[in-house]
Amino acid sequence: MYICPMYSSELIKGTLKTIVLNLLKEQGKMYGYEITQRVKLLSNEKIQITEGALYPLLHALEKQGEVTTESEYIGKRVRKYYSLTEKGAISAKDKVSELADFMATIRFLLNLETTTANG
Amino acid sequence: MYICPMYSSELIKGTLKTIVLNLLKEQGKMYGYEITQRVKLLSNEKIQITEGALYPLLHALEKQGEVTTESEYIGKRVRKYYSLTEKGAISAKDKVSELADFMATIRFLLNLETTTANG
DNA sequence: CAAATATACATAACTTTCTTATGTATAATC
DNA sequence: GATTATACATAAGAAAGTTATGTATATTTG
Numbered sequence: 001m002y003i004c005p006m007y008s009s010e011l012i013k014g015t016l017k018t019i020v021l022n023l024l025k026e027q028g029k030m031y032g033y034e035i036t037q038r039v040k041l042l043s044n045e046k047i048q049i050t051e052g053a054l055y056p057l058l059h060a061l062e063k064q065g066e067v068t069t070e071s072e073y074i075g076k077r078v079r080k081y082y083s084l085t086e087k088g089a090i091s092a093k094d095k096v097s098e099l100a101d102f103m104a105t106i107r108f109l110l111n112l113e114t115t116t117a118n119g
Numbered sequence: 120m121y122i123c124p125m126y127s128s129e130l131i132k133g134t135l136k137t138i139v140l141n142l143l144k145e146q147g148k149m150y151g152y153e154i155t156q157r158v159k160l161l162s163n164e165k166i167q168i169t170e171g172a173l174y175p176l177l178h179a180l181e182k183q184g185e186v187t188t189e190s191e192y193i194g195k196r197v198r199k200y201y202s203l204t205e206k207g208a209i210s211a212k213d214k215v216s217e218l219a220d221f222m223a224t225i226r227f228l229l230n231l232e233t234t235t236a237n238g
Numbered sequence: 239c240a241a242a243t244a245t246a247c248a249t250a251a252c253t254t255t256c257t258t259a260t261g262t263a264t265a266a267t268c
Numbered sequence: 269g270a271t272t273a274t275a276c277a278t279a280a281g282a283a284a285g286t287t288a289t290g291t292a293t294a295t296t297t298g
Contacts, residue, residue: 007221010133013285015225022229033246043224053285055248077293100231102126103222105162106134110141112219132256152275172256174277196264
């Protein structure tokens with residue numbers, strides 16, 4: 001069995017947008033820091049989204065009308081919550097489908113079809 | 120069911136090196152053009168490796184000692200065959216393991232665990 | 239209570255890695 | 269003879285990260 005401390009950044013690159021859109025779809029609304037922590041947790045520390053990658057992505061998604069934002073104050077500190085628009089929800093669905101399809105193709109390409117136990 | 124004409128390039132980016140190393144591992148030796156055609160065929164046209172991506176990658180792999188080359192003449196035209204070195208074989212194995220692990224993590228992250236039929 | 243760590247945002251310089259375009263040349267097909 | 273396929277190579281530009289830096293509040297710990 002293979003133990004990986006952290007995936008190479010090239011791998012994460014292509015899936016970041018999909019992951020974020022999908023999380024927003026499932027969670028309803030989230031703020032940036034929360035997204036980084038949840039991905040870290042769910043991936044067992046193997047995917048750590050950097051702020052330099054996440055915030056520009058979220059800003060771009062907002063600009064493209066895929067998410068809307070609302071700021072909330074926790075004490076004096078601001079939190080910016082992101083929610084999917086209808087367009088963003090469609091995008092999330094498409095992205096996830098594409099990624100699922102892609103992974104199936106890759107498994108076939110790499111002959112990983114029967115990868116189940118004891119790798 | 121989702122029909123995808125061609126995966127977004129961001130997705131392919133992170134997996135190109137892995138795909139190439141794995142093909143070389145399975146096929147013994149291949150030349151560049153052959154790699155592009157095989158990937159195109161095996162992926163049902165959904166992954167088309169561009170020459171501008173492939174050749175620089177192959178040159179880099181050679182420079183790093185992961186592949187060796189031998190040129191063969193087919194008539195007057197040259198073909199450059201690439202084979203894995205021992206180092207390249209290890210790299211291939213590692214890369215494939217990492218990708219398999221990564222895809223499992225992504226499936227979990229995206230709740231695709233039970234994706235089998237009529238997705 | 240001071241220091242360190244965690245929370246929470248943002249952006250800029252730089253790097254990597256591809257896309258697109260271009261270039262060269264032979265072989266096969268129509 | 270012209271077009272398409274085979275077969276290599278590289279350079280300019282774009283995209284999307286990483287790394288570093290900056291600001292500021294909240295919490296934990298010694």
